Amino acid sequence: xxxxxxxxxxxxxxxxxxxxxxxxxxxxxxxxxxxxxxxxxxxxxxxxxxxxxxxxxxxxxxxxxxxxxxxxxxxxxxxxxxxxxxxxxxxxxxxxxxxxxxxxxxxxxxxxxxxxxxxxxxxxxxxxxxxxxxxxxxxxxxxxxxxxxxxxxxxxxxxxxxxxxxxxxxxxxxxxxxxxxxxxxxxxxxxxxxxxxxxxxxxxxxxxxxxxxxxx
Numbered sequence: 001x002x003x004x005x006x007x008x009x010x011x012x013x014x015x016x017x018x019x020x021x022x023x024x025x026x027x028x029x030x031x032x033x034x035x036x037x038x039x040x041x042x043x044x045x046x047x048x049x050x051x052x053x054x055x056x057x058x059x060x061x062x063x064x065x066x067x068x069x070x071x072x073x074x075x076x077x078x079x080x081x082x083x084x085x086x087x088x089x090x091x092x093x094x095x096x097x098x099x100x101x102x103x104x105x106x107x108x109x110x111x112x113x114x115x116x117x118x119x120x121x122x123x124x125x126x127x128x129x130x131x132x133x134x135x136x137x138x139x140x141x142x143x144x145x146x147x148x149x150x151x152x153x154x155x156x157x158x159x160x161x162x163x164x165x166x167x168x169x170x171x172x173x174x175x176x177x178x179x180x181x182x183x184x185x186x187x188x189x190x191x192x193x194x195x196x197x198x199x200x201x202x203x204x205x206x207x208x209x210x211x212x213x214x215x216x
Contacts (some may be wrong), residue, residue: 002152005156010149010152011158013198014195015076015195016158016193016196017191018078022191027079027189029155034163038147039143045093046212047084048183050080050081052079059174062169062170065169069164073162075188077160078188079190080188081186082170083186085134085178085182099172099216132201141208142186145187152189157189159187159188161185162187163185170186171183
């Protein structure tokens with residue numbers, strides 16, 4: 001597989017065809033793909049809200065007030081994902097992750113389990129002491145976003161990630177804060193329409209010489 005061609009083929013879709021829907025099996029594959037996204041010390045500080053029905057997408061659209069140019073992307077897309085991040089890396093979440101690792105057979109013995117717990121706690125506490133724990137958790141969620149975007153392209157699904165939305169309004173609509181979460185990025189998924197001007201434009205990136213330093 002030439003993975004680069006999928007990176008070059010994808011773009012931020014500006015207009016979706018509302019008549020075309022993504023098959024459920026493809027959505028399930030994308031969900032599994034982002035569930036297996038990498039994260040620092042396997043911290044997984046994320047949660048993903050999936051909106052497929054008109055009513056569900058209308059709820060997401062409530063967070064687009066003040067960002068009218070993004071509302072049609074939500075209303076006309078096949079599916080919309082809200083990538084959420086934890087507001088704190090609390091002990092309950094850490095215990096859940098550790099228990100899942102144990103259930104999945106990650107630890108050969110109690111010593112290995114204790115070592116993983118100690119290492120993850122070290123980094124969580126390090127970022128807590130640096131007062132950058134929220135930013136650190138957001139970085140992990142953006143790894144999931146990158147995984148989602150390139151994965152969608154390989155499945156010939158168009159996508160548009162959006163930071164232009166009212167996070168407070170969306171958090172309230174979805175009851176996210178009560179769950180210890182906050183909305184970070186909204187991603188519209190579907191199939192481009194003929195009105196998608198961005199599909200017709202050439203991609204533009206800085207040159208290889210500008211973005212790489214080869215130390216030999």
